[in-house]
Amino acid sequence: MDQQKARFIVGTGRCGSTILSKMMGLHPDVAVLSEFMVSMDIVNRLGQREISGEDFADLLDCGVKAGAGEYKRIVNHLRTPEILFKGGTDNLPDTVEGYKDGVFPEILLIPLAQLFDDPEPVFHELIDFAKQLPLQLLSEQYRVVFEWLCKKAGKTIWIERSGGSIFCVDPLLELFPEAQFLYLYRDPLAVALSMQQHNHFRVMTFEMLDLETEDGIRWGDLDETDLNNRRPMSDRLASVMRHPVPLEPFLENVRDTSLAGLAAVDKLTEEQYRAVSFERIMTTPKEALIDIADFFGLSANEEWLDSASALLNPDQLAKEPEDPALRALADEYCGEVMHRLRALDKHAV
Template structure:
């Protein structure tokens, strides 16, 4: 808009898309060490359905989405506990927010960027609501540009766990974005999901929706959010016990969920030119970190090649010495492999 500071980003944006529980958090952490990258970790996923539901909205509405927990997020925290990805120092001396009023963007995204996250939250609480009514994508672009100027970065990279659930929506908002597709063998992802309270609630909720005749996974295929989904969430989640939801899924249920995400993601990414997608297999990052991370940063932009960053980043990944899948009983291995089979085939893993 006229009169606004110039956009600081000289490199097209990047979306890190994944099923979750496949090493994408590590990728966010490594990118955060790069002096030119604005690493937005767990930004979109914690905003809930309303993150994509509006066509146009005011700055005040945008700030409510950023600063108030959705019913689903509130229920997960209330019943399943705070997820391990939350970086805000809950319960420490001087912590301004508690579990019940912790704003979504203050959970991970802001502490990921700075240890002065409360001050940054206050800054945004003034800047964002003052913005005029405009398209949803433009509200995000304004916010990201503000953060880019604030930290002196040249490119923004958004990474949320399980972001293949809303890949089409992100690509519609940011059609020029390049994509880093991080993936891992589903037979290792599913046990990790099963040990994560929020994935347990999510997969349990999908089963609960199914009992009402609603296939929640169909939402993965839509490139727009819907206010109807926001209203449905508000109507159902206050009455759902997240602990009961989390207790229901089997390991095979997580394998099936992983496969559906993979196949949905493959369909979304197939519409992009090959040069705009980097497939980053987590097992390769573990085995050959320097090669794969150098490939990743040059994919974002060749000008970002940085020997000091690469030296530090390549020292972080470590090969997994023991697969959880191998420790499962034979019958569980068979059931999980069968559930994961469509996703494994799509990604080129041996079955």
């Protein structure tokens, strides 16, 4: 296949990029590689260098070195909605035999499961294909594999979308200097509240802050009898899963990752980025999709616009709480970020 321009959707975690990736995936030409980059070896997935096919295959099939790391050992208990493999976490088996480190490969759990009805054979075929690739630049290995997946899915254009990827713009530019970045942003309060309710973000923050449950359990107290996918979950893990986490760390996450992303976006040309708010997609989806399609050089026929818009829940924005104290807290942490994001977005109000 002819080499194509790299296209990325970036943003903070919980910014709405999951639903946008599903909308874009309905386009007849587009293969969305959802959560692909964060599904790989988190230390070695970036950084331009020459790499063999064998080593690149190892980045793809990396066990617990992926973005979710050791949390994949309790993927059944985290019950994250992004996982589509075998119908979601409720249908995943308790044990994982034959996969590295005894965990499901992350590219199997999310990106391949979104692209293919039967992703397991595709995963094994992909790894075998990657192993045969010659020694070449890391960026070329990515391009070959992404375009291979495009062809396998019967599509012609790939768009990579990973949650929380806004802080990766600089290293992605090192790999793909010509890349286009759609920057999806969302009200920081809504993002932080969504993170606070999302099992993965909450448990990860519980560990990071070294919190302690009411019955005296810290993350460091858990061992292999707790950190597994067997049902029901252990009492100690259940205690951690129930424990609340304050909102402030999530607002800090939004602020810090956004500021890092904005610093990188400042280096891009106007042709390389476009900022779109999640709220705009929710309120005027067809208009927003036409703008996104224009940016990425895609057609925007009515059939796609209708089917993509139908994925949205129009009541979602109305359900988001508007507590004055929480709003003041969000403005304290993220007021500068929102001011700068609106300056990037020509459609911002």
